[in-house]
Amino acid sequence: MSSEIIDLDILNELKEIMEDDFDELIETFIDDGQKQVDDLRVAIDASIAPDIRRIAHTLKGSSANLGANALSETCKVLEHDAAEDNLSDANNQYEKIKNAYEAVKASLAENF
Amino acid sequence: MKILIVDDDATNRLVLGAYLKQDGFEIISANDGQAAIDLFQDEQPDLILMDIMMPVLDGYEATKKIKVLSGERFIPIIFLTSMTDEKALSQCVEVGGDDFLTKPYNRTILTAKINALERVSDLYNTNQRQKQEQELITRRELEAQEQEVARKVFDSILSPGSLSSDNIQLHLSPMSLFNGDVVLAACLVEIDTSNNVLKYWNGAIPAAYLMQGDALIELKSTNLPLGILGDAGFSNKLDLIEIRDKDKIVLSTDGILEAENSNGGMFGSERFLKCLNSELTLDVTRSALFDHILQSMNEFVDGYEQTDDVTLAVINCDIDYINQLATERGQSKKFIPSHWSFELCFYYDALKSIDPIPLINQTLVEIQGYQIQQDKLSTILTELFCNSLDHGLLGLDSKMKSTPEGFMQFYSDKELLLKSMDEGFIKIAVKNIPTKNGGDLTIVFEDSGKGFDTSKLEKPKMPVSAEDNAMNFSGRGLLLIKSYCQSISYNEKGNRVECVYSWSNSD
Structure with missing residues (x-):
């Protein structure tokens, strides 16, 4: 059910490899992810396309690494738009990203 | 093998680091381009995984600088990118990147790429080392040859007994026999009494003078010391100057000019010239000048031990004496083998x-x-x-x-x-x-x-x-x-x- 939110196979493999470091990874992702979502809000309010692009890019990468595919996909759309200086749908994309992030966070809390 | 991971995102560093640690690599990481350069210099990693978009200094700039710092060594840099457009990828190549890895990472490809680049860099670095070793051997051989020449000079030419003519006063310090230099400053003089000409070749002897009447003429060095130029660059051109009876030739190594006292002061060319000038005005006997210079220098250094070659020669151009000497030497008396x-x-x-x-x-x-x-x-x-x-x-x-x-x-x-x-x-x-x-x-x-x-x-x-x-x-x-x-x-x-x-x- 949660495979769209997060790929548990990837996470389980990471947990196996990283052992004690895995908790740090989850914590880092949740803390950095929250900060990136917040920074995104600020950048969108200020309409600074390069910042939006950079933040979305980073969040896209880290979420993909953890198997958070839905979050990564929505970030990719926003990054692409920002790269073309198209911010018309930015607020809408932001909501999607924020929701996807919350879902990942909840899923992580539930499973690990 | 030590791998440097450069990424501003902590999650990426952790995940990538975990994969690579499991493959047995040693991992260090930096969170921006500048930190990567600093860490590169301190830690000397063997391979670098480089993110592109980073604050402070991006991956392109960091790569350019690291490639310069690598010098002769080959340190592969793999760009971590989710960008797939041609412009971004071609820029990776332009700044010196060696490969790409697209996010999200596929472990099999990651390991394969690192192993491939490790082989390439081993090959390159081994080749480079052999080249340097070969250069070292060639240079050693050349040095050995030069030392052989230097040894001949030290062992055979500098024998004090061969300069025993009455018109030559010579002071040779022990250091003149060998002071470790394979480069030799030298001044050769030839007194031609039939034409009243002094022929000389001066290679970096700083104090060489002809004292003529009340004039002091410097025999300037117009050549480099022996042992610097190859055969092709060497000039055997002689300088000529007219001489008169009773002229004096004064030759000194820099060891006299740079003779040190215990306070680190140097005897210097001023004091040296003062000795010469006082002789010109006082018109004293020929032996006095030689003693006067040595005495002045010894008073100056006051017993402080000298490390350089302190050599002084005063040659008196007594034409009659030289002619007599030349006749003696030149006499082809018939010797019968016995x-x-x-x-x-x-x-x-x-x-x-x-x-x-x-x-x-x-x-x-x-x-x-x-x-x-x-x-x-x-x-x-x-x-x-x-x-x-x-x-x-x-x-x-x-x-x-x-x-x-x-x-x-x-x-x-x-x-x-x-x-x-x-x-x-x-x-x-x-x-x-x-x-x-x-x-x-x-x-x-x-x-x-x-x-x-x-x-x-x-x-x-x-x-x-x-x-x-x-x-x-x-x-x-x-x-x-x-x-x-x-x-x-x-x-x-x-x-x-x-x-x-x-x-x-x-x-």
């Missing part, structure tokens, strides 16, 4: 202050005229004497001289050992049997040392490599002596050598 022999023995204390070779050369000339005195004979005598002294009495190992460091060490050891030597002797016997045009000269050197394993001499290694050749040369100069002599043999103990050298009157 039967004779002599034997000399020098004990340890005598060896500290006497160089027997000029003495023997002189004796040979007195007996058989200049026909016998050839460069080859002088070389043989010098080599044999050095062997007896260096290896026989002092027990120095000739192998030392095969490296540049050892070469320096050899001469400083020699000086110390010579100073503290308190027993031993070298016996030199020379005998001539006349032949039709000259004679067969039997030369025997015997020392009181332990000798050496002569059996090693009996089996010449075949083929003789350049290295062996050089070793033998620096060893006992035996190849050289062998090529000049009819025969050479050692006693079993190895402390007595006998050579037969044939000389000819017609040479």
